[in-house]
Amino acid sequence: MPTIVFGGAFDPPHKEHVRALKCAVGTLGAGRVVVLPTYLPPHKSAGYLPFATRAELARLAFEGEVGAEVVVDCEEERRGKDNYAYVLLGEMKKRYGDIVYLIGGDSLRDIGTWRHPEKIFRECPVAVAPRKGAGDAAKLRRKALETYGGEVIMLDFEGDDVSSGRVKAELLMGLGCDAVPQKVMRYIESHGLFGEYREWMEKLRGMESEELLDHSASAVMRAVDLNSRHNLKQDFCKVFEAALLHDNAKERPSLDGLDVPEDSVGTPVLHQFLGAEKAKRDFGVTETDILDAIRYHTTAKPDMTVLEKLIYTADSTSYDREYDPIPQLRAATDADFERGFEEVLAYTYAKLKKKGGRVYPLTEEAVRYYLPQLAAE
């Protein structure tokens, strides 16, 4: 009976992890599961639970739930660095014998960016749990086999669109989260985990209408989803903070002597400039990349950073917007981040033009920069 090796940050583990593992155990007739929590080096640790906590949460999530013995192996923490999958799998093989490596469909899609992917496929069979809407599973398998050889087992599984980032965002905002197994949730509650933004949430509840707060939360979920879907590698906390605070000044238009462009005063774009200043003053945000993502979320601008584009796009396609053509724009940004961003910009520009009146200069510049053809029309 093979042993399944399953790695992940488990920050926190969620029900889709449990489902995938259970499916793999059943399909492969595995007698044992080795769970390998990812070691995250200290500089990456902002916003992550400590290793020991994630290991404990993984144990709580999987033990007694997947139909096989569960071992949580802390090899990555012991090694501390150079935790490449191919090296770890060699070690696991020595330790546990006949192994199968279980990964998600997204990982198979991105495996070309891992260190020595060919060595992974040489080490052991790879089982894949595809995620819903993550592309054609059979095509991904064929491509992997052509490129690396070895054995690739596609599980008869369709993972729901749940990511740890999404779960984490819900927990941090104090929203109910039914994607977390009960035992994990009890541990989270009794240890007061994910309480870092409680004060911010209280403040926001005091300053934003229910509708605006709902929109801000939807923008957070959208931003976190896009970040993980397109593997944009943006720091979780930055994405979370920028999206959560992007409209903090929307219902607080008082200038309070803060430094905002004069030509924005009295216009709908004022709240982006004021929002950046008030995020600094009222929430203590100091990172300029977060502040800039807030500062340009309405107008856009030329030469935007990934974080700026992410917040701009997440705001325009947030889950609380259901009117035409947002669902189509959402689908476009789901399919391709850069093109989706440009489509959102084109749509917004067309809408402003149709309305008549002055388009804010930064938006004109953004259109000239990203959509020169459109600007020439």
Ligand SMILES: [Fe+2]
């Ligand atoms: Fe806004």
Ligand SMILES: [Fe+2]
């Ligand atoms: Fe917004």
